[in-house]
Amino acid sequence: MNNIIKNTLILTAITVVSGLLLGIVYDITKEPIAQAQENTRQEAYRAVLPDAASFEESTDFDAESAQDLLSENGYTADEIETVVTGKDDSGETVGYVINVMSHEAYDGDLELSVGIASDGTVKGVEMLDISETAGLGMKADEAEFKDQFKDKNVDKFTYTKNGEDGDDMIDAISGATITTNAVTNAVDSALVYYQNELAAGQTAGSELEAGGEVNE
Numbered sequence: 380m381n382n383i384i385k386n387t388l389i390l391t392a393i394t395v396v397s398g399l400l401l402g403i404v405y406d407i408t409k410e411p412i413a414q415a416q417e418n419t420r421q422e423a424y425r426a427v428l429p430d431a432a433s434f435e436e437s438t439d440f441d442a443e444s445a446q447d448l449l450s451e452n453g454y455t456a457d458e459i460e461t462v463v464t465g466k467d468d469s470g471e472t473v474g475y476v477i478n479v480m481s482h483e484a485y486d487g488d489l490e491l492s493v494g495i496a497s498d499g500t501v502k503g504v505e506m507l508d509i510s511e512t513a514g515l516g517m518k519a520d521e522a523e524f525k526d527q528f529k530d531k532n533v534d535k536f537t538y539t540k541n542g543e544d545g546d547d548m549i550d551a552i553s554g555a556t557i558t559t560n561a562v563t564n565a566v567d568s569a570l571v572y573y574q575n576e577l578a579a580g581q582t583a584g585s586e587l588e589a590g591g592e593v594n595e
Contacts (some may be wrong), residue, residue, distance in 0.1 A: 435463065
């Protein structure tokens with residue numbers, strides 16, 4: 380009985396100490412991790428919207444209404460996470476960065492940034508978080524695949540397995556159709572949001588209200 384009590388106390392002490400150490404490690408690392416994540420986002424913003432000199436995250440973005448919009452258009456596995464306005468040196472809006480989370484990738488969720496110029500042209504696509512199969516789905520993070528979306532002004536994209544031509548056609552990654560579909564739908568989700576929520580404002584000469592400047 381004494382051995383049982385002794386062992387229980389030892390295990391309890393180990394658990395408490397481990398918990399305290401984990402808490403200390405978390406406190407030490409959470410800020411550098413957050414900064415690294417922000418740096419990744421900033422690099423992605425500059426890559427997908429190179430004409431912008433600064434980026435401001437939208438303060439009036441409504442995630443719930445954005446989700447309703449995507450669902451109405453058939454994109455139930457995607458979420459618009461944030462919308463960022465890109466401005467040039469004079470303060471004029473040159474486009475938007477729309478961050479999308481896809482829940483239909485092969486090996487878990489993937490997150491990407493889509494840069495869309497004020498005229499609706501997709502200027503670039505960058506992965507913020509992807510963990511697909513090496514040599515297959517991870518090819519979605521390579522320029523050969525991502526650049527297929529670049530500088531295209533279309534209503535939506537569709538992937539093809541047989542090399543069909545057209546600005547709206549994306550060559551599927553061999554052996555990774557699920558990943559291809561997830562990325563294509565995520566980009567299309569960003570386009571749906573732009574076309575319904577942002578394009579009208581551009582036509583009217585107004586801008587998406589923005590605040591809290593995001594440092595480059």
